[in-house]
């Protein structure tokens with residue numbers, strides 16, 4: 428058996444932080460959009476960027492899952508208590524699910540509202556037909572899970588910092604490129 432690596436592969440690290448930046452931009456675009464009066468071109472542009480950046484994160488999550496399945500993961504040293512390992516596993520599953528479910532809900536609710544999603548000028552096919560009832564339900568789910576995302580990501584980031592500064596274990600260094608963070 429090979430020893431586990433000290434950190435994730437560079438590709439996984441780059442994908443993790445690229446996703447982080449994308450998700451910040453996905454939230455920022457939709458929050459700023461709410462401040463722009465209806466009819467302003469910037470309002471529509473922000474919604475388009477919200478969709479495109481989220482779909483980019485959606486594309487990257489499959490690459491992350493493939494790399495995770497193929498490569499060994501680092502092991503936290505010193506090992507945290509069992510309940511923390513279980514909580515981290517549950518949180519990571521929830522984060523992956525979030526990165527898959529949110530873009531799908533966004534895509535489906537937009538189709539249900541009778542609108543076409545374009546990604547960098549390329550029109551995506553409609554996955555479902557137009558229905559106001561379905562659009563309303565999907566929009567509600569997109570909003571609720573989107574708001575839950577703040578808590579999930581906040582807890583995840585707080586846990587990473589707790590491991591680094593309080594427990595002083597290797598967790599955060601798993602996600603930092605060689606040389607950074609000691």
Ligand code: HEM
Pocket residue numbers: 450453454457474477478481482484525526529530531532533534537544566569570573574576
């Ligand atoms: C990780 C992916 C995503 C996240 C975290 C996210 C998050 C959010 C949040 C927080 C809102 C504001 C909800 C509210 O208060 O009403 C929102 C609205 C919206 N999202 Fe997303 N979203 C994602 C993906 C997508 C995708 C892929 C699409 C379309 C293809 C999309 C389309 C929209 C639209 C059109 C709205 C505005 C809804 C309205 O008020 O009419 N979203 N999103």
Ligand code: HEM
Pocket residue numbers: 443446447448450451495500501503515519522523526580583584585587588598599600601602
């Ligand atoms: C949009 C925001 C974020 C998302 C969606 C996200 C998602 C994820 C996911 C899915 C994993 C699991 C990797 C795996 O083992 O397959 C992970 C690991 C990790 N994340 Fe994040 N993350 C985000 C933000 C952050 C932030 C802000 C920090 C630091 C403050 C952070 C620190 C870490 C660390 C240290 C790990 C490795 C944990 C370990 O090796 O046990 N993440 N992240």
